[in-house]
Amino acid sequence: MSESVTADLIRALVDNMAGPDADTEGWQSLAMILEFPDGEFNEAHGYLYSPEGTISAVAADPWAVKQAVEAYTSSYYKPDEALPVQILVQLDRTTGKYNVTFEDTDATRWKMTPRNRREFREGLRPKFD
Template structure:
């Protein structure tokens, strides 16, 4: 692993993500929610956004990206310190910008429901100036 844990995290998520119907070559941005209930990473899921407006659901196998997620959180949190319950990783490939947002307590902050599905997906879309 390199010394840039953010780059490593994004590469691991992108390299390991899968989805049923995805524009693998043309997508321009990514939003991925990492779930860490009880301080243990166990799930990565989110969306790819394509220029034509298509939003594709994707996920990354937790076993494949756990070492990279652990390295990332270990670089921000001291041993014994409570980890966040969720993390939102956003990437805009066209602008070469990324952001990682921590949610320390609200495990429902980034939860999709049938009622909020469209707003939820759009709300996670990276918007960098």
């Protein structure tokens, strides 16, 4: 896997994210979930975490980030292999540290529900030691 496809994926997500109350300039960290229902990428959504504690919902236009997502997954999966059901991309903007986590089978792993809504956003927050 090339570091450039990872950088390109993160750059595409950051450059194309938006949200109604999102601080797209002053955020500190990012958690973005990429969704692959039926084996095809179709959604990127998550949260921005600001230094003062604000958490803002964001999404990236799937058409705008699709090429970067496909290049990234192609660096891990062969053409005949099934894609994951979700990928979690986490970035700490201040340190440059990032993590990409694949979920191959559980499409509910990173789903917010009425029961988990309070812990959900905090659970996705990047925490790098």
